[in-house]
Amino acid sequence: MxxxxxxxxxxxxxxxxxxxxxxxxxxxxxxxxxxxxxxxxxxxxxxxxxxxxxxxxxxxxxxxxxxxxxxxxxxPMGKRAIHLVDKLNFQNYGQEGESIYSxxxxxxxxxxxxxxxxxxxxxxxxxxxxxxxxxxxxxxxxxxxxxxxxxxxxxxxxxxxxxxxxxxxxxxxxxxxxxxxxFLPIGYKELNIPANADGSHKLDKNSFHIWPRGAYMLIALPNLDGSFTCTLFMPFEGENSFDLLQERKEVEVFFEKNFPDSIDVIPKLAEDFFKNPTSTLVxxxxxxxxxxxxxxxxxxxxxxxxxxxxxxxxxxxxxxxxxxxxxxxxxxxxxxxxxxxxxxxxxxxxxxxxxxxxxFLEMSSKTADDRFLLQKKIEKAFSDKYPEKWIPLYSRVTFSDRPYAEALAIGDFQDAIMKQILALENIENKWDSKEVEDKILELLQ
Amino acid sequence: MxxxxxxxxxxxxxxxxxxxxxxxxxxxxxxxxxxxxxxxxxxxxxxxxxxxxxxxxxxxxxxxxxxxxxxxxxxPMGKRAIHLVDKLNFQNYGQEGESIYSxxxxxxxxxxxxxxxxxxxxxxxxxxxxxxxxxxxxxxxxxxxxxxxxxxxxxxxxxxxxxxxxxxxxxxxxxxxxxxxxFLPIGYKELNIPANADGSHKLDKNSFHIWPRGAYMLIALPNLDGSFTCTLFMPFEGENSFDLLQERKEVEVFFEKNFPDSIDVIPKLAEDFFKNPTSTLVxxxxxxxxxxxxxxxxxxxxxxxxxxxxxxxxxxxxxxxxxxxxxxxxxxxxxxxxxxxxxxxxxxxxxxxxxxxxxFLEMSSKTADDRFLLQKKIEKAFSDKYPEKWIPLYSRVTFSDRPYAEALAIGDFQDAIMKQILALENIENKWDSKEVEDKILELLQ
Structure with a gap:
């Protein structure tokens, strides 16, 4: 004592x-x-x-x-719900039962x-x-x-x-x-998806929702009352920026074009957009x-x-x-x-x-990229089979208490291996083959 | 107006x-x-x-x-006077007549x-x-x-x-x-070489004097009154550090061992050492x-x-x-x-x-390194012959008004070339040959 x-x-x-x-x-x-x-x-x-x-x-x-x-x-949010302009994908964060919590x-x-x-x-x-x-x-x-x-x-x-x-x-x-x-040249603004009349959630409750659009993105995390807190991340200036969204009409047109499935669920879009401040990231x-x-x-x-x-x-x-x-x-x-x-x-x-x-790059760009999703699938398959040989970076950061510095170093090492794996000819069709598995084992030596 | x-x-x-x-x-x-x-x-x-x-x-x-x-x-100081423990070398800063000024x-x-x-x-x-x-x-x-x-x-x-x-x-x-x-983990302290009784300088007046010792170094620059302002740069802690020089005797022993030719010209060594502050570098x-x-x-x-x-x-x-x-x-x-x-x-x-x-690395370590001095000789010979193709980095920074950013970028490019040149077999004996010159010309393409 x-x-x-x-x-x-x-x-x-x-x-x-x-x-x-x-x-x-x-x-x-x-x-x-x-x-x-x-x-x-x-x-x-x-x-x-x-x-x-x-x-x-x-x-x-x-x-x-x-x-x-x-x-x-x-x-609990066990997965990412990835809202592309024309479809919705899901990607688990970790193993069955592993979640982050909103x-x-x-x-x-x-x-x-x-x-x-x-x-x-x-x-x-x-x-x-x-x-x-x-x-x-x-x-x-x-x-x-x-x-x-x-x-x-x-x-x-x-x-x-x-x-x-x-x-x-x-x-x-x-x-x-x-x-x-x-400071990042990117700001953020809070928006809101209210609950349904019966208190239920308008989107899947147990997902981290993300609309990845490259240089900008929208995310939504669930609240207990059935609502979601949304955050728009976007450059202050230039193409697709806060600077260009000065008028109500501009905001509405931007969301209709780029986040079409958000329109129905964010009823007070323009009101909140101009009421809430644009915050900085440091x-x-x-x-x-x-x-x-x-x-x-x-x-x-x-x-x-x-x-x-x-x-x-x-x-x-x-x-x-x-x-x-x-x-x-x-x-x-x-x-x-x-x-x-x-x-x-x-x-x-x-x-x-x-x-x-x-x-930021992973969330805003890579989650919309088929190569990145393929990489995650390969890592998951290998990690499922050899859990002691491969803890994916996200899991090491999020679902373990191993030091962050170790996560960064091992993550870089794993990434170099996966670059070589993804460069294999015809990897799309043989990603779950013995050949790929053996290649990873060899590169891990 | x-x-x-x-x-x-x-x-x-x-x-x-x-x-x-x-x-x-x-x-x-x-x-x-x-x-x-x-x-x-x-x-x-x-x-x-x-x-x-x-x-x-x-x-x-x-x-x-x-x-x-x-x-x-x-x-004017047209050259570096490089005080090794057992000998004194000189190295010109630029072309004939080019000097920096103390x-x-x-x-x-x-x-x-x-x-x-x-x-x-x-x-x-x-x-x-x-x-x-x-x-x-x-x-x-x-x-x-x-x-x-x-x-x-x-x-x-x-x-x-x-x-x-x-x-x-x-x-x-x-x-x-x-x-x-x-902040650097290195501090500095001012010391002084007084003039001779007749007002003349105790060391060569038109040199920038440097005692390169790896992790630490001493420099001396001339003053009008015949004195030199000296500066000791040294780590705050660890081997060869300010931390280890707490007593008069420790300072004297350190200088006798590491800067033997400075002993006679810095009469108030210990006095100045403890009177003058140790300053930081940021x-x-x-x-x-x-x-x-x-x-x-x-x-x-x-x-x-x-x-x-x-x-x-x-x-x-x-x-x-x-x-x-x-x-x-x-x-x-x-x-x-x-x-x-x-x-x-x-x-x-x-x-x-x-x-x-x-x-810091160039001054404290490389000036005592034969390979580095050889590199400078090769660069100078090539630059003398092709002044429009090769301005050495030091000259671009010191004797031109070209942008620093350009000096940094071109300096890195030149350094990559010189690495390859110094790796040539037997370069010590053929450094001023046509073969080396042609190789540099080729690498510059």
């Missing part, structure tokens, strides 16, 4: 709330600050993408006994705050943190950046305050702090993540990634799993805990950033 | 001062702010590397008629401020800019970050305030601002560099690079040359001037960042 400490967490999002539960279970006093109002008392923002909880997320939730409470608000970010956040309060964490909403004194773990709180500030001293401070973290902002001003932020990397035994960044505050692998929250939750492991291993030596935590997580955070960036 | 505007420049360094002269010659009112005292009235800091002025720098100075004033305080940063800065004042720019020292309102080109100035601030409104503001620019800091907080800062990239027709970043404020190509100041001065070109081209359309300026400079800034990063 650790000696109880007085700990502040900045940010009451998913990672901040779950971290609070872990720290409470370890016997610490926990205060959580957030600049926003209590999300349980306000409407959601209309700028969210539904979450896809997978193995790493569940592991962190189950590790502190709150997995089942979250399962109650999650919908959860509304807002609903989950409310639930996590409830659970953290039940565990004894104290929340302070609408408290703006403007600065932190690193070597004293002291927060500076006030109404405005230039107004009067109050000081709150803690034993340690966790920055779980997201991609634009104020805690990191202070760390950035130290020497030798590596930092990068890079990849943020930094190092170090910690300062002595005083400050640690966690989740998006130290590794914000683009959403195309559905791993943002899962990676943040896995930070907590690893931090908790280090707490078990090093007891009261928080310097060691923080140091080993960042050493373990940094290469994996970089790897999932890279995988997520690459996956 | 442009319509006169009221312009603020933040930063009275080399780029800020030269920019002021250009803007004054174009008829504008120019105020220059700096948070530090007037460098003409204080001692230098003991943390500088001497500058190596080359073609791009001279072009910018001559473009506004101040080149000769600077030539008066510059010392200048003390402090002396040059004083001179540039004098020249800018002569041109009518007004300087405001010890004025701390804490923030800028981008769309109003308004500076916020005060004693402390949290104290009272005064506002100064301009028609436009230039951020020439270096790698840790406050002006960029505000731009960074906009959405869609790409940014990265990456590469900083960002985009955009400008905000509408109100704000523009220039020099290190938008592209800080490591010093191993001697191009930091040269690249910053070239920003001014290009900005001035755009002023000539687009008159009062400052939106267009800023937009074309950043579009032209960004790829070249990225290229010189990459070239500078790579050049």
């Amino acid at each position: 650790q000696t109880p400490r007085k700990i502040a967490i900045v940010g009451s999002g998913l990672v901040g709330s779950l971290l609070a539960i872990y720290l409470r279970k370890a016997g610490h006093q926990v205060h959580i600050y957030d600049r926003s109002p209590d999300i349980r008392k306000i409407n959601f923002s209309g700028r969210s993408i539904n979450l896809a909880m997978s193995n790493r997320g569940w592991k962190a939730l189950d590790g502190v006994g709150v997995g089942d409470a979250v399962r109650a608000i999650a919908i 959860i509304s970010r807002g609903l989950l956040n409310r639930k996590m705050i409830d659970l953290a309060e039940d565990a004894g964490a104290e929340f302070f909403f609408e408290q703006k943190i403007w600065d932190v004194t690193l070597d004293e773990a002291t927060l500076h709180i006030g109404e405005t950046e230039r107004g009067a500030w109050e000081e709150k001293k803690y034993d340690m401070v966790f920055g779980a305050d997201g991609a634009f973290s104020r805690i990191r902002h202070r760390m950035q001003r130290q020497s030798m702090f590596d930092y990068s932020q890079e 990849t943020m990397k930094c190092f170090p993540w910690t300062f002595e035994d005083k400050i640690a960044l966690i989740g998006d505050a130290c590794h914000a990634i683009v959403p195309f692998y559905g791993q943002g929250m899962n990676a943040g939750f896995e930070d907590i799993t690893i931090l908790n492991e280090m707490m078990g291993k090093y007891g009261d030596d928080w310097k060691m805990i923080f140091s080993e935590y960042q050493k373990s997580r940094k290469p994996n955070a970089d790897a999932i950033a890279e995988l997520s960036y690459r996956n | 442009q319509t006169p505007r009221k312009i603020a420049i933040v930063g009275s360094g080399l780029v800020g001062s030269l920019l002021a002269i250009y803007l004054r010659k174009a008829g504008h009112q120019v105020h220059i702010y700096d948070r530090s005292p007037d460098i003409r009235k204080i001692n230098f800091s003991g943390r500088s590397i001497n500058l190596a002025m080359s073609n791009r720098g001279w072009k910018a100075l001559d473009g506004v008629g101040v080149g000769d004033a600077v030539r008066a305080i510059a010392i 200048i003390s940063r402090g002396l040059l800065n004083r001179k540039m401020i004098d020249l800018a004042e002569d041109a009518g720019a007004e300087f405001f020292f010890e004025q701390k800019i804490w923030d800028v309102t981008l769309d109003e080109a308004t500076l916020h100035i005060g004693e402390t970050e949290r104290g009272a601030w005064e506002e100064k409104k301009y028609d436009m503001v230039f951020g020439a305030d270096g790698a840790f620019s406050r002006i960029r800091h505000r731009m960074q907080r906009q959405s869609m601002f790409d940014y990265s800062q990456e 590469t900083m990239k960002c985009f955009p560099w400008t905000f509408e027709d109100k704000i523009a970043l220039i020099g290190d404020a938008c592209h800080a690079i490591v010093p191993f190509y001697g191009q930091g100041m040269n690249a910053g001065f070239e920003d001014i040359t290009i900005l001035n070109e755009m002023m000539g081209k687009y008159g009062d359309d400052w939106k267009m001037i800023f937009s074309e300026y950043q579009k032209s400079r960004k790829p070249n800034a990225d290229a010189i960042a990459e070239l500078s990063y790579r050049n």
